[in-house]
Amino acid sequence: MTSNTNTLERERGILIVLSGPSGVGKGTVCAALRKISPDIVYSVSATTRSPRQGEVDGVNYFFKTREQFQQLIDTDEVLEWAEYVDNFYGTPRRFVEETLRSGKDVILEIEVQGALQVKQKFSEGVFIFLLPPSLDELENRIVTRGTETDEVIRSRMSVAIDEIRLMEHYDYAIVNDHVETACAKIQAILAAEHCKKERMYPKIVQWMDEVN
């Protein structure tokens, strides 16, 4: 009887898509997670905007011409994309795929609409929705961000509520009451997903074949 424990090792990484309504604190949670989980790779976006001083191609963004970006779209090489202020922004599929294939987990922090695009193209990702502790708290966060008028605040809250309804398309929901707690839950989800039978079973079958 021979056996090879190596075949039981994790092989492919997992894509975590972290999203949630505007103002919920996605960026803060991601920054905290980056410190405590340095092994998780952050997805690098592509953009047609010009590099700012100090920005490095392939680190801050993949800088593309408009023609190059259009070709990425045409060849299905972006998992999601959008246009803001006359520039394209998107998530290149190849960077994500290559990182996952190397065995590393990737995290993509993204707006709700973009996450839904990713879900269509990359359904094996793990989709986490970040929720505010309450709608009052979300309103506070939107208010304290700047000098918005009541009308702007009402409009943003209305958008946020519509975004929260899209939670049904996600796998998990985490209340962002404390950044540390939210990070611990993301880490737990990642650890649990690596134990999913679907991820382990092909390796086990291979392992059984070896001994039979």
Add this chain to the structure above:
Amino acid sequence: MTSNTNTLERERGILIVLSGPSGVGKGTVCAALRKISPDIVYSVSATTRSPRQGEVDGVNYFFKTREQFQQLIDTDEVLEWAEYVDNFYGTPRRFVEETLRSGKDVILEIEVQGALQVKQKFSEGVFIFLLPPSLDELENRIVTRGTETDEVIRSRMSVAIDEIRLMEHYDYAIVNDHVETACAKIQAILAAEHCKKERMYPKIVQWMDEVN
């Protein structure tokens, strides 16, 4: 705008079913988990065997007459049951249900066949399969347990391999290479399961209804 964060709190507990082939170390992992996660409630079995000295009804077992146990079976009040050495053993549904309803998580450590019975009656449980680091290691554990003959060992290994094939019916698989690591993975699975959208979404819908 009103909001009620209480509706976001976890409400119902989760039933974790921990199983795996004979010799894999289910009992050791459960004992270690009990120490580090005192909040998890251990399922109490029912049995028709007589109490041993010091055993307390409702703590070590629910002690039942044969007639009482048969009635539990007839009224679908056991999640699984089996007969060993002329005695019935089983998992009473009511204890599990009442504990989950109180908001506490329950763990049930059980043989593979029993776990499959539980799955049929309680599919909302979270089914975790404990694997040996390798088949060689499982053989070592079976050999060092006692003075079994080669034939008995071969027969047990054959049963274990058949049991490992049943992993496909489970949600998660954990390699029991180190007890502490296995416990940490069970804790992560429990934390992640509490964040599952299906568990959060009804509460969110209720929360949205309150503000609309």
